Amino acid sequence: MAHQDNESDERLNQQLQELIQEAQKHPASSLERRRILSRLIMAINDSNQVGHPQRGQWPPAQYEDLYNQALSYTWEYIAKNIDAYNPKFKVMAWFNDILKKRFIDVLRRESRHWGTSSMDELSEKGYQASSNDEESQLQQLRHCIEINPIYSETHIKNRPDVNFKAIFILRLDGYQWDAISEEFKLKRTTLSSFFQRNLTKFSPEIRRCLDGT
Amino acid sequence: MGPNLKTMPTKNTLATAQMGVQIMNNIAKISTLKVPLSFDAHDVARQCSSNSDRPDKTQQVYMNTLAVYAVDYYLRLMGFKTDWPHSESRDPIALQVLDVADLEIPDIGKLECRPVLADAEFCELPLEVQEDRVGYAVVRIDPSLKEGEILGFTSTAASTIALQQLQSVDALLEMLTELEQAATVSELGASVTQLGRWLKNQVETGWEQLETLLGGEPQLEWSLLGTPSVSEIERGKLINLDMQLQKHPLVLIAAITPENNDKVGVHLKLRTGKGQSFLPPNLELSLLDETGETLQSVVARQQDTLIQLPRFRGDSGEKFQVQIHLADSSFTEAFVL
Numbered sequence: 139m140a141h142q143d144n145e146s147d148e149r150l151n152q153q154l155q156e157l158i159q160e161a162q163k164h165p166a167s168s169l170e171r172r173r174i175l176s177r178l179i180m181a182i183n184d185s186n187q188v189g190h191p192q193r194g195q196w197p198p199a200q201y202e203d204l205y206n207q208a209l210s211y212t213w214e215y216i217a218k219n220i221d222a223y224n225p226k227f228k229v230m231a232w233f234n235d236i237l238k239k240r241f242i243d244v245l246r247r248e249s250r251h252w253g254t255s256s257m258d259e260l261s262e263k264g265y266q267a268s269s270n271d272e273e274s275q276l277q278q279l280r281h282c283i284e285i286n287p288i289y290s291e292t293h294i295k296n297r298p299d300v301n302f303k304a305i306f307i308l309r310l311d312g313y314q315w316d317a318i319s320e321e322f323k324l325k326r327t328t329l330s331s332f333f334q335r336n337l338t339k340f341s342p343e344i345r346r347c348l349d350g351t
Numbered sequence: 352m353g354p355n356l357k358t359m360p361t362k363n364t365l366a367t368a369q370m371g372v373q374i375m376n377n378i379a380k381i382s383t384l385k386v387p388l389s390f391d392a393h394d395v396a397r398q399c400s401s402n403s404d405r406p407d408k409t410q411q412v413y414m415n416t417l418a419v420y421a422v423d424y425y426l427r428l429m430g431f432k433t434d435w436p437h438s439e440s441r442d443p444i445a446l447q448v449l450d451v452a453d454l455e456i457p458d459i460g461k462l463e464c465r466p467v468l469a470d471a472e473f474c475e476l477p478l479e480v481q482e483d484r485v486g487y488a489v490v491r492i493d494p495s496l497k498e499g500e501i502l503g504f505t506s507t508a509a510s511t512i513a514l515q516q517l518q519s520v521d522a523l524l525e526m527l528t529e530l531e532q533a534a535t536v537s538e539l540g541a542s543v544t545q546l547g548r549w550l551k552n553q554v555e556t557g558w559e560q561l562e563t564l565l566g567g568e569p570q571l572e573w574s575l576l577g578t579p580s581v582s583e584i585e586r587g588k589l590i591n592l593d594m595q596l597q598k599h600p601l602v603l604i605a606a607i608t609p610e611n612n613d614k615v616g617v618h619l620k621l622r623t624g625k626g627q628s629f630l631p632p633n634l635e636l637s638l639l640d641e642t643g644e645t646l647q648s649v650v651a652r653q654q655d656t657l658i659q660l661p662r663f664r665g666d667s668g669e670k671f672q673v674q675i676h677l678a679d680s681s682f683t684e685a686f687v688l
Contacts, residue, residue, distance in 0.1 A: 169528040172429045173521060176384060179428075183385065206387035206497060210424065217428040244390075254393040257468075257494040260410055276404055279447060309448035312405050315478045330478045337445060344444050 147228075150185055154229035157181065161220050175217060182233060189234035191241040203254050208241040215240070275348075276310075282347035283307065289340065294332055300324060302336045309333070382519045384501045386421040393496070395420060395441075402443055415440060415452035418466035418490040421499030423454050431527060432457055450477040453484070458534035459527060460485035466492045467502075467514065474512045481508040486526060489517060533642045543685045546607050547615065547667050549584050558586040564602055565625055583608045589624060592634075592680050599631055600624025601675065603684065613667045615688045620659040621675060630655045631677055638663075639672040639683075646671075 157178045164171040182188060191208070193201060215236050223232060283289055283306050293301035300322045308318050319326040400412035423435045438455040439445045453461040463484045467474050474489045486506040490499045503517030506526065544555055564587045585606035592599045601624055608616040621636045623629060630651040637648035638660050649658045665671070665688045675682045 167430050167528070167531065169525055172524045172528065175429065176520065176524065179384065202497060203389050207389035207391065209387050210389060210391065213428055217430070254389060254496055255397075255413075256496055257492075260413055260496065261406075275402055276447075279444070306448055312407060326478055331482070334449070334479055337448065341442065341444055348444075 147187075147230075150181075150187065151228045151230065154178065154181060154185075155225055158220060158223050158229065159225070162223075171220075175220065178216075179213065182230070185230065187230045187234075189237055191234075191238045204241065204244050207244045208237055211240040211243065212237045278348060279344070280307070280310065282344050286343070286347070288343075292336055292340075294324065294328070297322070297324070300329070300332075302333065302340065305329065305333045306337075382521075383503065384425060384520050386424050386499045386501065388417055388420065388492075388497055388499050392417055392420040392424075392499075399441065399443075399446060403447065408447070411450060412446055414466040414492060415450070415464075417492055417496060417499055418464040418488075419452050419454050421490045421501060422462065422464040422488050425501060426454075426456070426462075426527070429524060431531065449479045451480055453480065456485075456527070459530045462504075462527075463487045465489050466499075468492065469494055472514055474514060476508060476510055476512065478510075481510070484508065485530065486523070487512065488523060489514060529642050543670075543687050544605070545687050546605065546617065547688050549586070549607055550609050550615070554584075554586055558588050558605075561585065561587045561602075561604065564589055588684070590675065590682055592675060592677055592682055599634075599677070600627060601630070601634075603673065603675065605686070610664060614664050615667065616662060616664050617688070618659065618662045619673055620657055622657040628656070629653075630658065633677065634658070635674075635676040636660060637674045637676065639674055641670040641672070643672065645674075 157174055161171050161174040161178065164174070188209075190205065193205075195201075196204060212233065216233065223229070283303050289303035289306065290301045292303075293299070305318060308321075313321075315326040315330055318329055322329065396413045396416035399416045400409045403409045403412065419435060419438070419440050423433050426433055434455040434457050435441060438453045438461070439449065439451045440453050445451060452464045452466070454464055455461055461484050463476070463480045463486070465474050465476065465480075465487060467489055469491060471491070474487075476487060480487075486504050487508065488504040489502045489512065491502055492499050501520055501523075502514060503519050504523040504526075505512055505517055544558070545553075548554075549558075583606055585604060587602040587604045590601045590603055592601060602622050604620040604622065606618040606620075608618075610616050619636070619638065621630070621634070632651055632653050632655075634651040635648055636650075636658050638646045640646055647660055649660055651658050667688050669688045670686065671688075672683055672685045674684075
């Protein structure tokens with residue numbers, strides 16, 4: 139049994155080393171290196187040999203976040219330093235060593251984080267009344283759109299009622315393009331491209347108003 | 352020989368090159384790719400979605416942000432330069448009134464990154480993202496929101512995309528790498544030669560009358576090339592191709608003729624520079640399209656003094672490149688008609 143494990147370890151190591159050596163032959167931004175690097179990610183993910191530093195020392199849910207963050211940083215390191223790989227070491231030993239170090243980095247920084255939310259928590263959170271802070275920010279955005287007459291003066295040709303301000307408020311209230319199209323009896327694409335064009339144009343102005351400058 | 356990599360010879364370079372191909376063929380094609388979503392991803396998602404008072408909006412922005420995070424992370428791993436902070440999907444005002452999940456990739460364009468849930472078979476594209484995108488990547492977000500799986504992409508906008516029809520992640524890499532290379536070429540070619548303007552007598556410096564470049568050399572070849580038409584404008588550019596410490600002075604010649612319907616006839620040639628008897632054998636002259644794809648090429652044989660590409664017609668504004676290639680050295684010039 140142990141002998142078989144050694145053999146499959148050896149095979150995996152050879153396969154991963156060949157991928158890395160192949161990647162090293164191609165320049166950093168070449169399609170070949172990108173493809174090989176993607177394959178390396180898949181092969182390592184599927185290897186069942188990715189380590190779990192400090193597992194058991196943390197509650198499982200918290201550990202998963204810490205671990206995933208460390209894994210993200212590990213891949214960032216590997217992708218940048220693929221040319222520095224020394225074939226003297228087994229690929230998985232190299233990878234797991236980096237992962238261990240990144241895990242410690244994450245622990246050092248972890249205190250500033252809130253953690254992740256699941257889909258269920260997100261739906262719940264969504265239905266909670268928003269805080270005063272968020273409300274006042276939204277009110278301020280509405281206010282900025284209301285006070286500047288340019289937004290209601292900017293309208294679709296011959297349709298002063300279909301102006302930037304009117305569409306902005308409808309979108310802010312969550313109306314879909316279908317509903318707005320129904321309301322104004324105009325094509326969705328006409329409305330959406332008019333709106334997006336002017337949003338790009340007015341964004342700096344709106345931002346200045348929000349910043350109170 | 353079996354597919355087992357162990358048995359492949361690795362001694363000589365040819366075998367190594369073959370092994371490369373073998374590796375590419377042996378390992379499953381990358382169809383999808385998983386990205387862990389942890390603190391960094393959720394921090395941005397929380398920050399972007401916190402400004403709304405509508406639950407549906409909060410959730411939409413949160414999920415969109417995770418999808419963009421996954422694609423941005425993967426593309427940066429692959430060495431692409433992205434500019435997520437300056438994308439619409441990070442603009443608090445745009446987020447309030449548009450359903451956007453774009454990722455700005457400088458010089459390439461916006462890649463839209465849409466989230467789908469675990470059991471989805473389709474991905475809806477809102478109207479506001481159906482224009483101005485180089486493509487649409489789709490990311491399946493695990494219900495735990497701890498993992499995003501990049502399912503693939505399509506470059507065609509539609510209100511609904513069937514996930515089964517998506518192209519692979521490999522194809523996404525291919526498309527973006529091509530666009531990136533095309534952008535690099537046009538950047539290098541800040542000095543794109545504007546052939547269309549030659550017709551208005553505006554010729555870039557470096558492009559000279561052939562007499563100036565070739566001096567008093569006997570111009571026997573001219574007769575072989577046929578008499579140039581009256582309206583043809585012909586200029587040459589001196590190019591020094593370095594190879595194995597040897598300089599090969601060459602003259603790249605472009606001749607253009609105005610034609611009907613705004614079209615321009617183009618004839619490209621390469622000849623020996625002053626004092627050279629023959630072109631180096633195997634010297635290659637190629638016509639490439641805007642993206643760097645080779646359209647046509649011609650190779651010098653022993654004792655050639657001139658090689659030329661077949662004459663072609665193009666529309667005003669059309670872009671192409673000419674590449675001169677010999678062993679390890681090459682020279683590329685970008686043109687616009």
